[in-house]
Amino acid sequence: QVRMQESGPGLVKPSQTLSLTCSVSGAAASGASIRSGGYYWTWIRQHPGKGPEWIGNIYYSGSTYYNPSLKSRVTISVDTSKNQFSLQMTSVTAADTAIYYCARLVSNNWFDPWGQGTRVTVSS
Amino acid sequence: VLTQSPATLSLSPGERASLSCRASQSVSNFLAWYQHKPGQAPRLLIYDASNRATGIPARFSGSGSGRDFTLTISSLEPEDFGLYYCQQRTNWPPTYSFGQGTILETK
Numbered sequence: 673q674v675r676m677q678e679s680g681p682g683l684v685k686p687s688q689t690l691s692l693t694c695s696v697s698g699a700a701a702s703g704a705s706i707r708s709g710g711y712y713w714t715w716i717r718q719h720p721g722k723g724p725e726w727i728g729n730i731y732y733s734g735s736t737y738y739n740p741s742l743k744s745r746v747t748i749s750v751d752t753s754k755n756q757f758s759l760q761m762t763s764v765t766a767a768d769t770a771i772y773y774c775a776r777l778v779s780n781n782w783f784d785p786w787g788q789g790t791r792v793t794v795s796s
Numbered sequence: 797v798l799t800q801s802p803a804t805l806s807l808s809p810g811e812r813a814s815l816s817c818r819a820s821q822s823v824s825n826f827l828a829w830y831q832h833k834p835g836q837a838p839r840l841l842i843y844d845a846s847n848r849a850t851g852i853p854a855r856f857s858g859s860g861s862g863r864d865f866t867l868t869i870s871s872l873e874p875e876d877f878g879l880y881y882c883q884q885r886t887n888w889p890p891t892y893s894f895g896q897g898t899i900l901e902t903k
Contacts, residue, residue, distance in 0.1 A: 676837075723798075723881055724838070726892040737890055773838070781885050782828035783892075784840040784849060 674698040676787035690761040694774030706732050707752035712777040715759045717770040764794045800895035806903040813869040815898045817882035822862045826885040829867045833878040
């Protein structure tokens, strides 16, 4: 079984950088090892009352795909030694207030599993 | 763009639920369904339009291809009430989008 856990500050000031980390745990045979390849690793967010919004994916090699609407402000990185991947979003505004989820991308098509999510509020 | 309907579906346990998801252009069978309950991680139900994910009960089924897709719950259990989202993948470069969701609530 693969488990995903998001962590990071719950409050970020406007114009600053949002930084979150996703820790992946579980048996390597179940696809929990980032360095083993075979999966992309994903950040998704959800604004209150809206459907989820895909932010971007990363492979263990560092290869990334980003949502074009967020690409200029987003960087996703990976640390295979810690089995973690991270999200940085610059110049945040109140519009970036959301619940942020990490997930594993399976067969390049669907997301499974997801983390519980972490709520991030952008406010001074 | 994915459009889900209805926005809210009010049914009783034991009834049949049909949730719709329409894509603005063909997505082949690159469509997934998720269940989401407050405070929990979203759960994959159906992938590739009609395949049940591991551990998902047989009362959940998916159908459709191209632009129109349906998630059917044959006989609602109390734990089935919550939010449901569909999700698509565009071909290249890969991008992903979700519908706005259907709330399945107890009547």
